[in-house]
Amino acid sequence: MTKNKKHKFIKTQVTPVEPYDPSAMLEAQNLIKKFGDLNVLNGINEKIYAGEKIAIIGPSGSGKSTFLRCLNVLEDPTDGYVFFNGNNLCDLAVDINIQRRKMGMVYQQFNLFNNMTVLKNITLAPVHIGLSDLKKIKFKNAGARFLNLFRKNKKPLIPVEKTAKQIKAEAEENAMRLLKRIGLEDKANVYPSTLSGGQRQRIAIVRALAMNPEVMLFDEPTSALDPEMVGEVLNLIKELADDGMTMVIVTHEMSFAREVATRVLFMDEGKILEEGAPENIFNSPQNPRLKEFLSKVL
Amino acid sequence: MAERFQLFFKHFAEYGGYKNILLGLRNTLVIAVCGLIIGIVIGTLIACVQLAGKRNKAAKVFSVAGEVYTAIFRGTPIIVQLLIFHYIIFSGTGINSLLEAVIVFGLNSGAYVAEIMRGGIASVDAGQLEAGRTLGLSYTTSMIKIVFPQAIKNVIPTLGNELIALTKDTSVAGYVATMDLNAAFTAIAGATYDFMVPYIMLALVYLVLVAAMTVLIKLTERRLKKSDKK
Ligand SMILES: Nc1ncnc2c1ncn2[C@@H]1O[C@H](COP(=O)(O)OP(=O)(O)OP(=O)(O)O)[C@@H](O)[C@H]1O
Numbered sequence: 244m245t246k247n248k249k250h251k252f253i254k255t256q257v258t259p260v261e262p263y264d265p266s267a268m269l270e271a272q273n274l275i276k277k278f279g280d281l282n283v284l285n286g287i288n289e290k291i292y293a294g295e296k297i298a299i300i301g302p303s304g305s306g307k308s309t310f311l312r313c314l315n316v317l318e319d320p321t322d323g324y325v326f327f328n329g330n331n332l333c334d335l336a337v338d339i340n341i342q343r344r345k346m347g348m349v350y351q352q353f354n355l356f357n358n359m360t361v362l363k364n365i366t367l368a369p370v371h372i373g374l375s376d377l378k379k380i381k382f383k384n385a386g387a388r389f390l391n392l393f394r395k396n397k398k399p400l401i402p403v404e405k406t407a408k409q410i411k412a413e414a415e416e417n418a419m420r421l422l423k424r425i426g427l428e429d430k431a432n433v434y435p436s437t438l439s440g441g442q443r444q445r446i447a448i449v450r451a452l453a454m455n456p457e458v459m460l461f462d463e464p465t466s467a468l469d470p471e472m473v474g475e476v477l478n479l480i481k482e483l484a485d486d487g488m489t490m491v492i493v494t495h496e497m498s499f500a501r502e503v504a505t506r507v508l509f510m511d512e513g514k515i516l517e518e519g520a521p522e523n524i525f526n527s528p529q530n531p532r533l534k535e536f537l538s539k540v541l
Numbered sequence: 542m543a544e545r546f547q548l549f550f551k552h553f554a555e556y557g558g559y560k561n562i563l564l565g566l567r568n569t570l571v572i573a574v575c576g577l578i579i580g581i582v583i584g585t586l587i588a589c590v591q592l593a594g595k596r597n598k599a600a601k602v603f604s605v606a607g608e609v610y611t612a613i614f615r616g617t618p619i620i621v622q623l624l625i626f627h628y629i630i631f632s633g634t635g636i637n638s639l640l641e642a643v644i645v646f647g648l649n650s651g652a653y654v655a656e657i658m659r660g661g662i663a664s665v666d667a668g669q670l671e672a673g674r675t676l677g678l679s680y681t682t683s684m685i686k687i688v689f690p691q692a693i694k695n696v697i698p699t700l701g702n703e704l705i706a707l708t709k710d711t712s713v714a715g716y717v718a719t720m721d722l723n724a725a726f727t728a729i730a731g732a733t734y735d736f737m738v739p740y741i742m743l744a745l746v747y748l749v750l751v752a753a754m755t756v757l758i759k760l761t762e763r764r765l766k767k768s769d770k771k
């Protein structure tokens with residue numbers, strides 16, 4: 244590792260980075276992940292383009308969740324790179340917090356904040372980020388104003404677009420609009436523990452949407468739900484897909500994958516063994532492991 | 542039997558025993574409550590440093606120091622700590638004996654509270670932190686806004702137990718010349734040559750104190766539980 248911040252990567256090895264594909268939104272290059280001696284991802288190369296709906300299928304323990312979590316570097320890859328809009332997410336000089344704001348993630352276990360109301364769950368991040376940006380601008384302006392006292396050519400101040408009050412009001416308005424969209428506006432002021440699984444998961448989705456993400460990552464969003472609640476969550480995801488959202492969904496719902504996905508990836512033992520349009524994957528699978536997997540789940 | 546009680550109450554009322562006991566009660570509560578407050582400050586600091594030590598090599602030094610601190614204060618009896626502070630560390634400083642007891646109980650409690658805080662933070666599901674991070678909040682922000690509030694809620698009953706334990710432990714503060722409850726009742730016992738009545742009374746006072754604290758803890762707990770179920 245060199246001292247230069249630009250080349251300070253999460254992993255120790257600094258291989259020359261292949262040029263990323265500028266037309267891809269997300270790109271994984273030779274992604275390898277080990278947990279101790281366990282090889283979970285064994286070199287994944289994948290490009291995901293804007294507007295695609297990717298379904299990832301595969302047996303349990305094949306590394307689907309790990310792959311998804313590497314895409315927003317929730318897991319640090321042991322080797323390889325992830326590019327998001329051309330930013331190398333494994334480069335410590337790239338502010339991962341800023342990049343993640345454009346990548347929504349939804350978990351099997353919802354992970355709503357237990358100590359906050361539904362509304363606060365949705366507005367927490369937008370308000371916090373808005374306010375801390377505002378603070379930074381004000382701090383910079385104060386500095387500039389002070390230095391302007393000694394300057395001949397006064398530097399212009401950064402315009403403050405919104406006050407703290409406006410930021411909060413806007414975030415709440417947006418949250419209420421999203422809650423209305425899923426028909427849960429009357430739940431704005433309750434705590435998550437009082438809600439059903441389906442309601443919680445839809446709120447978790449809406450919480451991610453409040454950040455206006457460019458891509459949504461779903462890790463088995465319906466696996467922890469009672470059967471009668473699966474439909475409401477899948478319908479919401481379908482709506483998002485119809486609105487053109489780019490998404491990557493790890494799922495065991497094969498009929499959903501067939502219906503919504505534009506491309507299906509089949510993973511086993513940390514590799515993508517086959518990928519293609521859903522018709523091809525489900526109707527004429529080539530790889531013997533995929534055939535075996537489908538014979539079990541279909 | 543009745544004379545014994547009479548003797549006790551005589552000393553209690555007429556020879557100023559009640560003054561000592563009130564002072565002792567005050568001191569016991571001051572030591573326990575202030576000790577716990579100092580303990581919470583120290584314990585939270587140690588727990589935070591240990592969290593930082595997991596992510597940052599420089600903080601690792603402080604984290605190890607915290608571990609040594611915890612090992613020392615949990616590994617020796619409080620009475621030995623009191624004696625060491627009284628006869629070695631504070632010797633010749635002329636420090637007020639109540640302040641001395643508060644400091645030692647605070648330092649001691651810090652070691653226990655560090656463990657409590659660590660457990661409280663660990664009891665918050667890892668998904669909570671992850672959800673904060675995926676929304677683009679920094680580690681520190683996620684901890685402060687999401688994890689710590691839940692951890693504090695989880696540890697309040699345990700901190701209550703720590704207060705009870707401290708209250709009972711203050712009974713050794715008399716060893717370093719602090720007038721605590723135990724010392725106040727022992728003074729009466731010494732003056733009347735009767736040990737039975739004063740010590741039974743002492744036990745009753747502790748029981749009432751602890752019962753009152755238990756009720757307070759239960760009430761707080763119930764309040765906290767309610768706030769999650771609106
Ligand atoms: N943090 C971790 N530490 C150690 N091993 C892990 C960790 N996370 C995952 N693994 C292991 O990595 C392997 C792949 O896990 P992963 O969760 O990616 O599988 P998956 O395809 O999502 O499976 P499932 O369908 O059951 O969710 C498993 O053997 C799992 O035990």
Ligand SMILES: [Mg+2]
Binds near residue numbers: 307308309462463
């Ligand atoms: Mg998984």
